[in-house]
Amino acid sequence: MSEFWEGISSAFWLIITLDADLVDITIRSLQVTVTAVVIGAALGIPLAAWLTVNRFRYRRTTVAILNALMGLPPVVVGLIVYLLLSRSGPFGVFGLLFTPTAMIIAQVIIVTPLIASVAHQALRDLWADYHDLLISLNTTRWQRIKTLAWDARRSLLTATLAGFGRAIGEIGAIMIVGGNIDHVTRVLTTAIALETSKGNFALALGLGFILIGMAIAINIAIHWVSGTERRGRW
Amino acid sequence: MVDILPLTLSKAEVRRAGKPILGPIDLAITTGGATMVLGPNGAGKTTFLKACHGIARLASGGSDWAVERSEAELHQSYVFQSPILLRRRVLANVMYPLKLRGYSRSDAADQALSALTNVGLADAKDQMAHDLSGGEKQKLAIARALVTKPQVLFLDEPTASLDGRSKREIEAILIAAQRDGTKLIMTTHDLGQARRLAHHVVFLMHGKIHEEGLSETFFAGPKTEAAQAFLKGDIVE
Numbered sequence: 001m002s003e004f005w006e007g008i009s010s011a012f013w014l015i016i017t018l019d020a021d022l023v024d025i026t027i028r029s030l031q032v033t034v035t036a037v038v039i040g041a042a043l044g045i046p047l048a049a050w051l052t053v054n055r056f057r058y059r060r061t062t063v064a065i066l067n068a069l070m071g072l073p074p075v076v077v078g079l080i081v082y083l084l085l086s087r088s089g090p091f092g093v094f095g096l097l098f099t100p101t102a103m104i105i106a107q108v109i110i111v112t113p114l115i116a117s118v119a120h121q122a123l124r125d126l127w128a129d130y131h132d133l134l135i136s137l138n139t140t141r142w143q144r145i146k147t148l149a150w151d152a153r154r155s156l157l158t159a160t161l162a163g164f165g166r167a168i169g170e171i172g173a174i175m176i177v178g179g180n181i182d183h184v185t186r187v188l189t190t191a192i193a194l195e196t197s198k199g200n201f202a203l204a205l206g207l208g209f210i211l212i213g214m215a216i217a218i219n220i221a222i223h224w225v226s227g228t229e230r231r232g233r234w
Numbered sequence: 235m236v237d238i239l240p241l242t243l244s245k246a247e248v249r250r251a252g253k254p255i256l257g258p259i260d261l262a263i264t265t266g267g268a269t270m271v272l273g274p275n276g277a278g279k280t281t282f283l284k285a286c287h288g289i290a291r292l293a294s295g296g297s298d299w300a301v302e303r304s305e306a307e308l309h310q311s312y313v314f315q316s317p318i319l320l321r322r323r324v325l326a327n328v329m330y331p332l333k334l335r336g337y338s339r340s341d342a343a344d345q346a347l348s349a350l351t352n353v354g355l356a357d358a359k360d361q362m363a364h365d366l367s368g369g370e371k372q373k374l375a376i377a378r379a380l381v382t383k384p385q386v387l388f389l390d391e392p393t394a395s396l397d398g399r400s401k402r403e404i405e406a407i408l409i410a411a412q413r414d415g416t417k418l419i420m421t422t423h424d425l426g427q428a429r430r431l432a433h434h435v436v437f438l439m440h441g442k443i444h445e446e447g448l449s450e451t452f453f454a455g456p457k458t459e460a461a462q463a464f465l466k467g468d469i470v471e
Contacts, residue, residue: 126321133318135289137331138307147330151321 007205014206026210029187032100032174033167036107037115040167041160043108044115048159049145051116052123063120069113074106078173081106085177098179103187106173111163118162122155123148157226161219168215188214238299238306238385239417240264241286245295248281248441256281256441258295267433268408268418270449272425274470278441279421280315283388286419287312308335310386311379315394317371319363324355327363328378335382349381350374353407369400376404380411387411389420393427405430425465429453437461439470 014022051063083089085097096102126148134144149156171189178185180194188211195204240262247257256278263269271279284290285297287310299306320327328346350356353373358366363374372392379387393401412418422428432449445461456462464470
């Protein structure tokens with residue numbers, strides 16, 4: 001148990017002293033994850049809306065595949081992105097391997113299906129409610145998408161936050177494509193793994209607490225800004 | 235403005251899973267007082283309304299307005315049996331059809347507020363629509379349907395499961411709408427309501443028109459046995 005308390009105190013001191021390495025790592029974690037989640041939401045939410053209001057032959061199959069992709073193993077994603085970006089791979093010329101950009105690419109692949117799938121479920125339920133009305137009002141497809149997205153905006157935010165949660169704590173893919181290079185691609189999760197393997201449990205635990213605290217703080221901040229759970233709103 | 239009525243149904247038929255649930259129906263619905271669609275449960279009243287409105291697809295036959303369909307669509311509204319409200323505030327619900335038609339926010343808000351005033355909901359404009367009572371929800375749905383000043387308003391059992399007071403208020407709103415030139419085509423289970431509002435009656439059974447005519451004639455002496463039994467309050471199947 002002593003490691004546990006040491007972890008708390010080392011987290012405390014790291015934060016109080018604004019440790020330069022910690023700040024560097026934390027900012028990079030946020031940079032990579034927020035960029036990936038923003039791109040993931042920009043791809044996933046329109047895809048979800050499109051799947052909701054369109055009826056086509058392989059729709060059910062598409063939705064089933066999307067749901068299955070939510071559980072995509074990050075290590076495998078990392079491996080595939082690694083192969084694509086490596087010198088001998090098709091995108092090798094861009095020299096992206098072991099850069100934050102590579103980490104963002106891998107995380108976009110991981111979070112997009114998750115955001116799309118959760119968003120699709122919310123939009124589909126709302127569409128079932130609204131269907132007859134929106135047909136009766138002769139809405140165009142685009143008007144339907146706008147209406148559903150606006151009225152389900154809080155669920156879409158939840159979908160995006162789910163993507164954030166998955167990305168911020170993810171290590172399998174970013175370790176492979178980022179390489180955990182100090183001051184270049186080291187982020188909170190890869191730093192924790194490194195410190196643990198060095199036997200530096202207190203520091204690892206300290207970083208872990210910071211990671212958890214940051215995830216909670218961001219969720220609360222976004223909910224607070226968007227006014228969910230207030231004044232009897234659903 | 236051109237009249238979209240009469241609506242002419244010719245051999246109109248709706249099927250579900252291959253089975254005919256409505257029709258074939260031949261009928262002309264003209265301007266003038268309200269058309270009341272009566273009949274026992276499962277007679278096809280809702281399907282009839284939806285087929286007229288164009289949201290139930292015809293398997294065969296036709297349903298034609300006096301003008302092009304795209305033009306006619308702009309001049310009709312539909313109120314569903316259980317009101318479908320947007321998860322927005324009351325005023326935003328009424329503004330919605332206007333904004334779809336490209337009204338500016340302030341024009342839409344003005345017109346929506348006056349539509350809400352007509353149904354007595356102006357004070358509730360900032361409430362969430364889903365917090366309203368059952369009667370208020372239906373009034374809101376009617377205000378939203380009327381805000382586009384439709385020539386034809388379809389109503390599917392607008393007062394089912396509402397208390398007497400809401401029923402009376404809604405009937406007053408409908409009568410006022412009628413006075414402003416909106417043709418009502420509605421279904422009801424409430425024979426008293428049918429007598430109060432109807433000008434023209436369509437009596438449906440098993441998806442077909444069993445009897446049809448002016449309400450005075452229909453209520454004074456229905457020609458068919460089934461309609462006589464229905465009016466007496468017997469169970470008709």
